[in-house]
Amino acid sequence: MSELRDFLELPYGELEDLNLQAKEQRKKRVSADVIQEERLKYLTDEKRIKAVTVLFSDLEGRLHMLDYDKKFLIKSYDNLTFDGSSIRGFTAQRESDLRLGIDWSAFYWAPADVFGGGKVLVFGEVIDKNGGIYSGDIRSVLKNFSQEQFDKQGYTLNAANEIEGFLFEGIDAERNYHETGRFEYVNKGGYYHSLPGDPLREFIDTTAEVQRAMGFENEKDHPEVAPSQFEINYTYGEVVAAADQIQLYKLICRQVATQMGMTASFLPKPVVGVNGSGMHTNVSITKGGKNLFWDPKGEEKISKLAWQFTDRILTHGNDLCLLLNASVNAYRRLDPHFEAPNQIKASAVDRGSMIRIPIGNEKSSRVEVRSVGPDANPYLVLYSIFKTGLHGQTSKIKNLRQAERYLPDNIYSALENFRGAEWTGELLGEDVKSRYADLKQASADRCARLLGTIVKAPEVQFHHDVYNQLLWNIF
Template identity: 85%
Template structure:
C-alpha cells in the first residue's frame, strides 16, 4: 500500500534517546505518578508529536514471563486508559474462566518512545499492570508484586533495590528456528568464531550492532557487547537500574533481539541450552542495595569488601537455593545448563573466583560492589527472579550454612526434582502465596509431563515445542 498520505511518527535514534533518557530520569527521581501520567497524556494529546502518534502498544507479562502485547488506538486509549479490560482466562496461568475479567492499569513511568523501523511508525510503548476485579494488583502479575515490594522497602527502610542483568542468547539461521525444531532437529549457527571474535560485517556482528543501536535509542545506557563463548552466542550489556525498570529492560531486550533477528531472517533464542556440547546461556543477575546514595553492599574492611548486610543476603540466597531454583530455572531445558562441564553455576556456595558457584562476589569498589546470582536462566520470568532474589536475600532464613564457600549441596539437575523442592518449600509459599505457588508449579509440571523424563544427551523436540518462551498455543490445545 502507498505510504505517501501517511504522516506517522518516525523519530531519529538520537531524538529517541534524548526523550527516553528524560523519562528514565523522572522514574529514577521518583517523580509522583500523577505528574508523570499528566506529562505522558500531554505528549499523546498536545505535545509536539501528538498528531503523528496513531497507537499505544501496551505490554504485560504472564506468570511464566511471556510478554503479551496489544495495540490501542491512541484516541481510544486517552479516553479509556482507566478501564482497559481483557480476558484473563485466555492467558495461561492467569484466572479461571469463571473469574476471567481483568484490567490493565498503565505504569506511565515505564513509557518508551520506540524506533519506527523496529516497532512500527506512529507507535509508543508503555508497560501495563494487571488489576483484578476488586481494583487490587492481581497476585499472578509478578511485576506488580515486585513493584509493591520495592516500594515497601523504600518507604520502610529507605532502600533502593538495584539490578543489572547479563543476558546471553543464541542467534540461529532462519525465522522461527525454535518452532520448526521438531522438523529440523537442529539449530544452525550463523557464526562459529567464539568469545569476543567476529568480523565487522558478519551476521552476528551486524545483529549485535543493530540491537545495540535500538537499545541506546530506548535509553538503555549500553556498556559493552560481544560474541560469547559458544558459537553464535551473544551478550549485550547495559547499565543497572532500579529493580522494576531493570526487569522491564530484560523484557524489552529479549523483544528487541527477537524482532531484529526476524527482520534479518534469523532467530534470537533464549533457551538456556539449545545445543548440547557447548556453553549454555545464562542471565547473571547482579544486585545491590543503596540508601541515600550509599551502597550498603560495600565495606572496605569486610571480607571481599562486602558488608555484613551483603554476606547475610548471600547466606539467605544459599539457604533457600533449592527452594527457589524453579523460579530461577523455569524450564525443562534450563537443567541442561546446570552441567559442571560448562562453567555451570550449580554449586550452592559463594565464591569470588569459582564460576561454578551459585553466587559470585565480583571485584568491586564503593560504587560497584554487588552480589551476582549466576544460576539464573535467560528464559525465567524477570519479575519473579528479581522479586525472589531480593525478598529471599532480605527476608529469608539465615545461618543454615556453616561455610558459604564450601559446596556441600548442589542445585537440581532436572526439573522434576526442582518442582518437588519448590512444592514442599515453606519459603516458596511465603514468597508467592499458596494460590500463585500452586498455579506456577502446575504450569511447570504440565511442561515437564510433555517432555521425556530423562534429559539424555540430545535436545528433544518436545522440550523446545512446549517451552514457555517458544509457546505455541495450538500445540498445547491439541496435545
C-alpha cells in the same frame, strides 16, 4: 500510499534523549500523577501517534502486547479490560475479567524501523476485579515490594543483568524445531570474535543501536563463548525498570533477528556440547545514594548486610531453583563441564558457584547470582532474590558458604523442592505458588523425564517462550 501516512518516526538520537529524560523521572520517583498528566498531554498534542502498545507479562514471564488506538486510550486508560482466562497462569474462565492499568513512568519511544511508525510503548499493570494488585502479575508484586522497601527502610533495590542468547538461521527456528530437530549456527567464531560484516556482528550492532535509542545506556557487547552466541550489556537500574529492560532486551533481539531472517533464542541450552546461556543477575542496595553492599574492610570488600543477603539466598537455593531455572531445558545448562553455576556456594573466584562476589568498589560493589536462566520470568527472578536476601531464613549448616550442596539437575527435583518449601508459599502466596508449579509440571510431563544427550523436540515445543496453541495441541 506511504506519503499519506504522517506517523511519528524520530531519529535515533532524538529517541535516546526522550527515553533518557523519562528514565531520569523514574529514577527520581517523580509522582505518578505528574507523569500521567505529562504523558496524556503529550499523546493528545502529538498528532502523529496512532497507537499505544501496552506490555504485560504472564506468570511464566512471557511478554504480551496489546495495541490501543491512541484516541481511545486517552479517553479510557482507567478502564481497559481484557480476558485473563486466555493467558496461561492467569484467572480461570469463571473469573476471567481483568483490567490493565498504565504505569506511565514505564513509557518508551521506540525506533519506527523496528516497531512501526506512529507507536509508543508503555508497561501495564494487571488489576483484579476488586481494584487491587492481581496476585499473578508479578511485575506489580515486585513494584509494590520495591516501594515498600523504599518507604520503610529508604532502600533502593538495584539490578543489572547479563543476558546471553543464541542467533540461529531462519525465522521461527524454535517453533520449527519439532520438525527439523536441529538449530543452524549463523556464526562459528566464538568468544569476542566475529568479523565486522558477518551476520552475528550485524545483529549485535543493530540490536545495540535500538537499545541505545531506547535509553538502555549500553556498556559493552560481544559474541560469547559458544558459536552464534551473544551478550549485549547495559547499565544497572532500579529493580522494576531493570526487569522491564530484560523484557525489552529480549523483544528487541527477537524483532531485529526476525527482520534479518534469523531467530534470537533464549533457551538456556539449545545445543548440547557447547556452553549454554545464562542471565547473571547482579544486585545491590543503596540508601541515600550510598551502596550498602560496599565495605572496604569487609570480607571480599562487601558489607555484613551483603553477606547476610548472600547467606539467605544460599539457604533457600534449592527452594528458588524452579523460579530461576524455569524450564526443562534450563537443567541442561546446570552442567559442571561448562562453567555451570550448579554448586550452592558463594565465591569470589569459582564460577561454578551459585553466587559470585565480583571485584568491586564503592559504586560497583554487588552480589552476582549466576544460576539464572535467560528464559526465567525477570520479575519473579528479581522479586525472589531480593525478598529472600532481605527476609529469608539463614541455615545453621556448618560452613554454609562452602558446603557441598548442589542445585538439582532436572526439573522434577526442582519442582519437588519448590512444592515442599514453606518459603515459596510465603514468597508467592499458596495460590500463585500452586499455579506456577502446575504450569511447570504440565510442560515437564510432555517431555522426556531423563534429559539424555540430545535436546528433545518437546522441551523446545512446550517451552513457555515458544509454545502456541497450535504447538501445544500437537501433543
